[in-house]
Amino acid sequence: DVKVTQSSRYLVKRTGEKVFLECVQDMDHENMFWYRQDPGLGLRLIYFSYDVKMKEKGDIPEGYSVSREKKERFSLILESASTNQTSMYLCASRPQGPGTGELFFGEGSRLTVL
Amino acid sequence: GNSVTQMEGPVTLSEEAFLTINCTYTATGYPSLFWYVQYPGEGLQLLLKATKADDKGSNKGFEATYRKETTSFHLEKGSVQVSDSAVYFCARTNFGNEKLTFGTGTRLTIIP
Numbered sequence: 043d044v045k046v047t048q049s050s051r052y053l054v055k056r057t058g059e060k061v062f063l064e065c066v067q068d069m070d071h072e073n074m075f076w077y078r079q080d081p082g083l084g085l086r087l088i089y090f091s092y093d094v095k096m097k098e099k100g101d102i103p104e105g106y107s108v109s110r111e112k113k114e115r116f117s118l119i120l121e122s123a124s125t126n127q128t129s130m131y132l133c134a135s136r137p138q139g140p141g142t143g144e145l146f147f148g149e150g151s152r153l154t155v156l
Numbered sequence: 157g158n159s160v161t162q163m164e165g166p167v168t169l170s171e172e173a174f175l176t177i178n179c180t181y182t183a184t185g186y187p188s189l190f191w192y193v194q195y196p197g198e199g200l201q202l203l204l205k206a207t208k209a210d211d212k213g214s215n216k217g218f219e220a221t222y223r224k225e226t227t228s229f230h231l232e233k234g235s236v237q238v239s240d241s242a243v244y245f246c247a248r249t250n251f252g253n254e255k256l257t258f259g260t261g262t263r264l265t266i267i268p
Contacts, residue, residue, distance in 0.1 A: 090254075092254075144190065145256055147192075147199040149198055
């Protein structure tokens with residue numbers, strides 16, 4: 043079975059802290075994505091990566107960075123967390139090539155910034 | 157740009173009622189269309205998909221037909237169950253299938 047694993051289901055951090063959200067997939071997928079989910083706004087793309095050490099900005103990259111040192115792992119970094127980054131963060135992956143575009147999601151990491 | 161507009165919720169229905177959740181998309185390119193479902197406390201999982209006009213996706217009693225003439229992909233189920241309570245997201249691919257654009261989600265609650 044396809045599996046995307048996010049390291050932390052729930053995190054509570056303070057304003058100004060550096061936050062790492064980790065995501066690992068075991069499907070050998072080239073493409074990986076980070077979305078945030080907020081009520082009434084749906085899912086918004088933060089960053090995506092189509093290869094190791096490659097990254098592209100999504101629709102809302104401000105305040106975030108990413109790291110892709112290994113194919114299976116894609117990390118989201120909040121350099122200095124702020125209260126408006128309180129949200130549910132979803133990692134997803136899919137294989138390279140046109141395909142159908144289907145994404146495989148992890149269970150999400152709910153971050154609260156105090 | 158590419159966007160998806162879906163019916164706002166929340167939607168509350170009685171068990172065995174007929175369900176429709178509307179979804180329309182911007183008519184740019186030739187997108188694939190998806191419905192994802194998010195059960196409480198879980199991530200998103202694919203419910204069904206359609207890759208070209210007039211295709212019908214179906215799964216778990218849910219159906220949606222890719223209608224190019226009305227740029228719609230409405231989700232339907234003939235008889236809902238309590239276990240269908242979840243948030244439903246409509247989505248489309250962007251050019252080259254690189255990314256998905258999601259609607260805002262519709263929360264569905266089924267009462268016994």
